[in-house]
Amino acid sequence: MKNILIGLLLFTNGIIAQKLSLEQANHLATLPLKCLQQEYPNKLGQLLLNETEIHSPKKLHPAFYGCFDWHSSVHGHWSLVYLLNNFPDLNNKEEIIQKLQTNLSKENIQVEIDYFSKNHEKSFERTYGWNWLLKLQLELEISAAPFAKELAQNLKPLTDLLVTRYHEFLPKLLYPVRAGTHNNTAFGLTFAWDYAVYSNDKEFQYLLIDNAKRLFLSDENCPINWEPSGTDFLSPCMEEIGIMCRILPEKEFLSWLKKFSKNIFKKDFSWQVARVSDRTDGHLVHLDGLNFSRAWNFYHLITLYPKQFSHLKPLAEKHLNFSLPSVVDGNYEGEHWLASFALRAFEEIK
Numbered sequence: 001m002k003n004i005l006i007g008l009l010l011f012t013n014g015i016i017a018q019k020l021s022l023e024q025a026n027h028l029a030t031l032p033l034k035c036l037q038q039e040y041p042n043k044l045g046q047l048l049l050n051e052t053e054i055h056s057p058k059k060l061h062p063a064f065y066g067c068f069d070w071h072s073s074v075h076g077h078w079s080l081v082y083l084l085n086n087f088p089d090l091n092n093k094e095e096i097i098q099k100l101q102t103n104l105s106k107e108n109i110q111v112e113i114d115y116f117s118k119n120h121e122k123s124f125e126r127t128y129g130w131n132w133l134l135k136l137q138l139e140l141e142i143s144a145a146p147f148a149k150e151l152a153q154n155l156k157p158l159t160d161l162l163v164t165r166y167h168e169f170l171p172k173l174l175y176p177v178r179a180g181t182h183n184n185t186a187f188g189l190t191f192a193w194d195y196a197v198y199s200n201d202k203e204f205q206y207l208l209i210d211n212a213k214r215l216f217l218s219d220e221n222c223p224i225n226w227e228p229s230g231t232d233f234l235s236p237c238m239e240e241i242g243i244m245c246r247i248l249p250e251k252e253f254l255s256w257l258k259k260f261s262k263n264i265f266k267k268d269f270s271w272q273v274a275r276v277s278d279r280t281d282g283h284l285v286h287l288d289g290l291n292f293s294r295a296w297n298f299y300h301l302i303t304l305y306p307k308q309f310s311h312l313k314p315l316a317e318k319h320l321n322f323s324l325p326s327v328v329d330g331n332y333e334g335e336h337w338l339a340s341f342a343l344r345a346f347e348e349i350k
Contacts, residue, residue, distance in 0.1 A: 020346050026091045027328065029083050031339040032076030033092060035067040036099050041332075043069045047120050060115060062108040068336045071129035071182070075340040077103065078136040082343060085143050097147050104151045113158050116165075126169060127188030130162045135191035138198050159195075163204055166192060170207060176215040178240075180232025180290060185215060186239040187293075193246045209247045216240055220259045228274045233289030233341070237261060238297035245304055254308065267311045273322040282333040288323035292341035295319040299348035320345050 020028070042057040042065070057065040064073035080096050090096070115121060125133075137159040140152035176185040189208055196204040222237040241261065245253050263269055271294070274287035298316035301309045320342075327338045 019349065020086070020343075022087055022089060025083050025087045028339045028343060029080060029090060029092065029096070031328065031335050032067065032079045033096055033099070035332075035336050036073070036076055036080070036103065038066050041068060045070065045124060047124075049120060061112060063103050063105075063112050066103075068332070070125055071132055072337040072340075074129060074136055075132045075337065078132060078139055079340045079343050081136065081139045081143065081148065082347065084145065084148075085139065100151060101147060104154050106154045109154050109158050113161055116158070116161055122165065122168075126165070126183075127185070127192075128182040130165060131188045131191045133162055134159060134195040138191070138195045141198070163192075163201070166204070167207055170211040173211070173215070178236045180227070180229055180234045180236050181286070184234045184236060184239055186212075186236070186243045187234050189243045190239070190246065193243065212243050212247050216244055217256065222261050224261065224263075224271065228287055228290050231283040231286045232274070233286035233293065235290055235293045235297065238294050242297045242300060245301060250305070254305070264312070265308060269311065269315070271315060271319075273319050276323075276326070279326055279329055279331050279334055285326075285331070285334040285338075288326050288334060288338055289341045291319040291323040292338075292345045295345040296348045299345065299350075303348065303350045316345075 039056065039058050044057060044060070046053070046060065048054065061070055061073075064070045064077070067073040067076045077100065080100060083090055084093065084096060116124060133155075137152065137155055140148045140155060143149070143152075173185065177183040178185070189212055193205070193208050195201075196208060219240065222240065224237050227235060227237060237260075241257065241264075244256060244260075248256060258265065274290045276285055276287045279285045279288075295316045298309075298312045298319070302312055302316070323338075324342060326334055327342050328335065
């Protein structure tokens with residue numbers, strides 16, 4: 001672990017906005033690989049109707065039982081598929097593929113579908129876990145590897161079910177959730193949008209556009225000085241920007257953004273990183289995720305509109321740099337999920 005930490009600290013002695021090296025990718029891959037089939041400790045988000053529903057995490061969720069909770073397991077799977085897609089010579093490649101094939105078997109996915117199909121579990125992982133599941137589906141589908149094509153087919157029925165859940169739920173959501181944690185509505189639409197575009201699902205795209213506009217288009221003056229709240233791992237302001245820059249055309253988006261966060265256009269725009277007082281506390285360590293959330297949204301804006309937002313690059317690098325060493329600090333409270341957030345930020349560096 002010490003050597004891994006030293007390797008990641010090397011990120012911080014130069015310009016960070018570079019694609020990952022193979023060595024760095026290998027460091028990050030160790031974390032989801034380690035916990036992908038680690039059943040305990042585990043936090044279940046289960047609603048029990050009676051004693052017959054009490055089972056072990058692996059029996060309840062044979063695909064996504066590792067890495068402490070369901071959604072962390074899902075984005076741990078995404079992390080490994082993402083790394084395999086971008087680094088064909090990744091260490092432990094065969095072990096990674098074997099674990100992915102074991103977890104994402106057709107039979108295991110059917111058990112996950114059965115769980116989601118319970119009437120009292122329709123809100124399970126809504127919408128945070130749903131969003132990450134669609135990202136995993138997309139990463140599998142864009143892969144040229146034969147193993148990924150098979151796993152994409154296995155996962156697709158669960159993905160289709162969750163798309164249906166979006167259609168059922170979003171029209172009922174009269175007000176957005178603006179928290180910086182799992183229920184954040186804006187974040188819950190972002191990867192869903194990316195998947196809808198990739199899969200050319202026009203009906204899903206229209207659903208996301210209509211509801212994002214209904215929920216966010218009239219927003220003005222996002223209070224960035226209110227961030228962070230004590231246990232945020234998503235930036236409420238930046239995640240809202242993240243979905244609106246996806247669904248709005250350029251002119252409309254820039255006009256909206258000037259009302260929503262006009263200071264972000266200023267060349268001297270600054271924002272203090274979120275600091276963590278105790279990384280052994282599973283909630284306080286969330287703030288490292290917040291830094292990554294800000295970073296990936298900054299990078300996304302820079303890529304879309306370099307003329308307007310190239311000045312945000314140092315700020316993105318500052319946030320990424322600050323929390324990157326903590327990804328492998330030896331504390332499971334952060335290690336089981338932070339690699340995914342770091343990789344998500346690196347994914348946006350073009």
